[in-house]
């Protein structure tokens with residue numbers, strides 16, 4: 001923290017203390033951001049090498065997942081790791097066809113294979129090895145081999161979703177964008193495109209605002225999303241999942257104030273969410289879209305998740321801020337579930353101009369203005385069955 005920020009925060013804290021609210025500040029973890037059992041997994045990561053295959057799982061659980069649901073279960077049998085989706089951790093009406101859930105599994109797979117190589121294992125991946133069990137997503141067969149440590153592996157504990165503004169002056173060069181595109185060269189059935197001209201980018205972000213409006217007006221979607229927001233320090237430390245105030249991309253002083261106030265209602269939270277999405281147009285440098293041939297294909301969803309995780313790790317090595325923006329695909333799924341007119345699908349297609357590729361994961365990327373903070377994680381042992 002620099003001196004100016006410290007003094008600003010110290011000022012806010014002293015106002016709070018003077019107001020007799022110091023107890024609530026402790027209670028809400030104002031003085032212990034990123035501390036406590038919910039954040040231990042990030043800190044323990046450096047000792048995972050001595051934990052055998054369980055250590056590989058520890059890398060997997062630090063992956064991205066929709067609403068930080070961590071929708072995975074792992075089974076270690078001899079030299080194999082099996083990954084299952086944990087269907088109880090679906091976001092309901094936000095993800096009615098489990099599209100995001102399977103993408104989240106892909107993120108975990110990417111971390112896991114990076115960890116396998118770095119810990120001296122060769123691996124073979126089998127997708128959906130049991131045709132009678134669609135929840136059994138991936139089997140990883142391991143064999144002892146040479147150690148191959150990669151920069152991406154070493155970046156695993158430093159990757160965090162950054163929802164903050166992008167530097168308005170410094171923009172990602174086209175050669176950097178091409179490097180992202182190259183990252184997915186060997187990931188089949190996926191494609192990454194950039195909305196290079198401002199017109200397309202702004203059309204996309206405006207459509208995303210419309211999708212956000214539709215989500216908050218849809219009670220089931222609004223409730224599903226809200227149920228993964230963690231509103232108190234206590235809730236974060238017990239559940240160790242979900243989206244927290246510290247990861248919203250708000251400034252440090254705003255986060256301190258927000259933590260001190262009583263928890264907001266669903267309606268107020270929806271309003272903040274809408275305003276944040278509406279503001280993206282002012283604070284976003286680049287928009288990219290990860291596409292697949294068929295968004296209903298679970299294998300392709302996992303591949304897209306691997307692409308996202310790899311991109312995010314690589315972006316972290318380049319000092320970039322990255323955030324998925326899934327509101328349009330979430331409305332596309334919802335319209336399909338409710339058999340509504342496919343408005344968002346048609347509008348999105350007008351922007352991408354693809355008829356044979358579908359958007360699975362849109363995201364924004366730029367140079368950061370604020371530092372992204374860690375989100376909670378459940379213990380490795382608790383996700384091993």
Ligand SMILES: Cc1cc2nc3c(=O)[nH]c(=O)nc-3n(C[C@H](O)[C@H](O)[C@H](O)COP(=O)(O)O)c2cc1C
Pocket residue numbers: 062063064065066067068069099100101103104107159160161162163242243323324325326327361373374375
């Ligand atoms: C499939 C998928 C969809 C996501 N959609 C969004 C989104 O719409 N908005 C957002 O802010 N983050 C989104 N995220 C990021 C997650 O919220 C984030 O990964 C999770 O909270 C864990 O935080 P971390 O990435 O910092 O570890 C998404 C992640 C995945 C894998």
